[in-house]
Structures are given as structure tokens and as C-alpha cells.
Amino acid sequence: MAYQLYRNTTLGNSLQESLDELIQSQQITPQLALQVLRQFDKAINSALAQRVRNRVNFRGSLNTYRFCDNVWTFVLNDVEFREVTELIKVDKVKIVACDGKNTGSNTTE
Amino acid sequence: MDQNNSLPPYAQGLASPQGAMTPGIPIFSPMMPYGTGLTPQPIQNTNSLSLLEEQQRQQQQQQAQQQAQQQQQQAVAAVQQSTSQQATPGASGQTPQLFHSQTLTTAPLPGTTPLYPSPMTPMTPITPATPASESSGIVPQLQNIVSTVNLGCKLDLKTIALRARNAEYNPKRFAAVIMRIREPRTTALIFSSGKMVCTGAKSEEQSRLAARKYARVVQKLGFPAKFLDFKIQNMVGSCDVKFPIRLEGLVLTHQQFSSYEPELFPGLIYRMIKPRIVLLIFVSGKVVLTGAKVRAEIYEAFENIYPILKGFRKT
Numbered sequence: 215m216a217y218q219l220y221r222n223t224t225l226g227n228s229l230q231e232s233l234d235e236l237i238q239s240q241q242i243t244p245q246l247a248l249q250v251l252r253q254f255d256k257a258i259n260s261a262l263a264q265r266v267r268n269r270v271n272f273r274g275s276l277n278t279y280r281f282c283d284n285v286w287t288f289v290l291n292d293v294e295f296r297e298v299t300e301l302i303k304v305d306k307v308k309i310v311a312c313d314g315k316n317t318g319s320n321t322t323e
Numbered sequence: 324m325d326q327n328n329s330l331p332p333y334a335q336g337l338a339s340p341q342g343a344m345t346p347g348i349p350i351f352s353p354m355m356p357y358g359t360g361l362t363p364q365p366i367q368n369t370n371s372l373s374l375l376e377e378q379q380r381q382q383q384q385q386q387a388q389q390q391a392q393q394q395q396q397q398a399v400a401a402v403q404q405s406t407s408q409q410a411t412p413g414a415s416g417q418t419p420q421l422f423h424s425q426t427l428t429t430a431p432l433p434g435t436t437p438l439y440p441s442p443m444t445p446m447t448p449i450t451p452a453t454p455a456s457e458s459s460g461i462v463p464q465l466q467n468i469v470s471t472v473n474l475g476c477k478l479d480l481k482t483i484a485l486r487a488r489n490a491e492y493n494p495k496r497f498a499a500v501i502m503r504i505r506e507p508r509t510t511a512l513i514f515s516s517g518k519m520v521c522t523g524a525k526s527e528e529q530s531r532l533a534a535r536k537y538a539r540v541v542q543k544l545g546f547p548a549k550f551l552d553f554k555i556q557n558m559v560g561s562c563d564v565k566f567p568i569r570l571e572g573l574v575l576t577h578q579q580f581s582s583y584e585p586e587l588f589p590g591l592i593y594r595m596i597k598p599r600i601v602l603l604i605f606v607s608g609k610v611v612l613t614g615a616k617v618r619a620e621i622y623e624a625f626e627n628i629y630p631i632l633k634g635f636r637k638t
């Protein structure tokens with residue numbers, strides 16, 4: 215099973231809202247919506263792993279950290295995201311990170 | 324502490340409004356060993372996790388400690404001045420810089436009751452150290468304190484890791500939550516049995532305060548945490564004798580206590596018997612002391628090793 219991490223992103227949330235509308239109007243079953251979301255998880259995980267090549271650096275001060283269930287959660291303050299092209303400054307950023315090397319014992323490709 | 328600046332250091336103990344040191348009681352006299360007065364007062368075991376009373380107690384003990392340290396240095400200087408009057412002038416070539424005009428040579432130390440009727444500072448051989456040797460004038464600084472405490476209730480580590488800040492929990496690797504706080508900068512290992520280890524503090528009171536802070540975090544998460552059997556397990560100190568040392572010579576003469584394997588580790592490991600302290604002695608003159616349960620053991624061990632190290636000074 216791929217990480218369901220990306221369901222709570224702009225893209226993932228839009229998908230979930232659209233699916234909820236379709237369920238409301240009885241056009242699809244909730245079971246089908248779940249299947250769509252699982253396919254989304256697979257697709258986004260593989261896309262980010264294979265098709266994304268650019269690199270962003272960021273630097274800030276660490277406010278809090280947490281490590282539980284192999285998931286790191288950080289809250290940073292006064293962060294600068296730096297890409298070759300541009301610079302973005304943010305007061306607060308929350309980072310949720312899952313292990314990239316080991317996606318679990320029953321990973322499906 | 325600001326109101327005491329107008330007084331000379333030796334009189335500060337008398338003017339302290341908190342009465343941390345009752346005037347007239349000789350906490351320090353030249354005859355008493357270094358340990359007394361520096362060890363914390365016997366601790367009333369309050370189970371309430373109130374940080375306010377913890378900090379008040381900490382401040383009182385800090386003041387007592389600082390005054391005690393000043394008096395210790397006065398005592399050290401007074402002992403040295405008396406010895407130097409008896410010893411030949413050549414012997415005091417290595418006297419440390421504690422000799423200042425404020426120490427009195429003939430009157431008893433202020434703050435002590437006149438136990439000895441004679442006006443001269445008595446040099447009867449009650450001193451534990453050999454009367455002819457001088458003390459080093461170097462005070463080891465505490466670098467790390469490890470302590471344990473029992474919170475007295477079983478804990479759900481996953482709940483703690485999920486709800487507390489600055490916590491790590493990886494049960495596959497280690498069966499405890501690793502939590503950190505910034506003030507005092509420490510790390511705690513919290514186990515599901517309710518027992519906790521607190522490391523990284525620079526003083527006994529800081530270690531206790533930090534442990535209380537961790538206990539309060541756990542308490543706020545809903546567990547009935549108490550503060551049972553707080554105990555300091557290990558204290559580490561370090562200092563610098565400011566001269567290079569011939570470790571080979573030291574291991575030859577003190578081979579029952581020393582182990583020196585430069586291919587394994589560049590420091591000589593000296594296992595002192597009394598007090599039971601392990602010292603890491605380096606060629607540069609830096610010394611690390613560990614294994615103490617109380618601060619006095621660190622100081623005593625250093626005072627014991629210092630004359631030995633002076634004998635192996637590299638020229």
C-alpha cells in the first residue's frame with residue numbers, strides 16, 4: 215500500500231471533494247471512490263519518485279519535532295525555501311515526512 | 324544577589340536576607356573537608372509537581388552554593404597563606420593566584436565562631452590533606468548529570484509520543500520515548516513502566532528541575548504522574564591543569580590504577596579507589612572525571628590527582 219500522505223494536499227483534497235460530490239449525486243458508489251483514492255495514492259507516490267527532478271533547499275529554526283510510527287513531523291519558524299530560480303519566506307511551516315526507502319512490507323509497485 | 328555587591332565577599336553570607344547560611348555557624352573552616360556545604364540540602368520529597376517551589380528551592384541552594392564556593396576559596400587561601408608562612412619561600416613557587424589582600428592571615432575566618440581561642444589561624448594537623456601540599460586552585464566544572472526518577476504509574480508511550488512536543492518513539496529500535504526540553508537543556512528517556520532517566524543537566528538542581536518538567540508534561544497528558552525516588556546516578560566534570568602530562572610515566576608508577584593504551588584511546592584511564600571515580604587524563608592536561616554520585620567526590624578526586632599530575636609535568 216502506498217502512503218496516503220498525499221490525500222491532504224491541494225490536489226488530493228480537490229479530488230476528495232469531487233468524489234464526495236459524485237457520491238452525493240449517486241453517480242458513483244463510496245467503494246468506487248475509495249478505489250479512486252487508492253489509485254491516486256499509487257500514482258502520486260510513483261510520480262513524485264520518478265518524474266520530479268528539481269531540488270529545493272530550505273532553512274529555518276526548529277520549533278518542535280515528533281517521531282512516531284516512523285513518521286517525522288516538524289514545525290519550523292522563519293523558513294526560507296530556496297530554489298535556483300526563486301526564494302520564498304514563510305513564518306511557520308509544518309513538515310510531515312514518511313520514510314522514502316522503506317514503504318512497508320506489502321508495497322505494490 | 325545584587326544587594327550584596329557593596330559588601331566584601333566574605334561578609335556576604337552574614338548579610339543574606341534569606342538566611343540560607345545562619346551567621347555564626349562555621350560552614351567552612353580551614354579544618355573541614357571540601358565536601359560539606361557544597362552538597363545540596365536534604366530534600367523534602369514533595370510529590371506536588373509545582374515548579375514554583377522547585378525554582379525557589381533551587382535559588383536558595385544556588386545562593387548557598389555560591390557563598391559556600393566563595394568561602395571555600397577563602398578557606399583555601401587562608402590555609403595556603405598559613406602554610407607558606409611555615410614553609411620555605413622556594414616551595415611556594417607554584418602557588419595559584421588565590422592570594423589576594425582580602426584574606427586575613429592572623430584572624431579567624433569571618434563567619435566562623437571563634438572556636439579556637441588563639442588569634443593565629445591554627446594549623447594543627449587535622450586537615451585531611453597533607454599539610455605541606457597546596458590545593459590546586461582549579462575547580463572542576465560539571466558537564467553532565469544523569470538522574471533517574473519513578474513517575475509511579477504505567478505509561479502509554481504511543482500516546483505520549485503523539486501528543487507531547489519534541490518526542491521520538493521508535494519501539495523497533497528502543498523501547499522508550501526520547502523527549503527533550505530546552506530549559507534546562509536536557510534529554511529524558513521515558514519508559515512504559517513509568518521510570519525515567521534525565522541526562523544533560525549541568526547541575527544537580529537543574530537535573531531535578533528538568534525531571535520535574537518532564538513529569539509535569541506527562542501529568543498534563545493525563546497520566547497520574549508522581550515524583551518518586553529522584554536520584555542522581557552519575558556526575559561528570561572536567562578541568563584543565565594547564566600543563567602537559569607524561570602519561571607514560573604515570574602509567575608506570577600507578578599501574579594498579581591506570582590503563583593507558585594510546586593505540587586504543589589517547590587518554591589515560593585512572594580508576595581512583597577513594598573516592599571511586601574514573602579520571603580520563605590527557606597529554607594536553609585536560610582531565611575528565613566521572614562516576615560521582617555527589618559533587619564533592621569530583622572535587623576530592625581532582626584534589627587527590629593534582630599533586631600526582633604535577634609530578635608528571637612535561638618540561
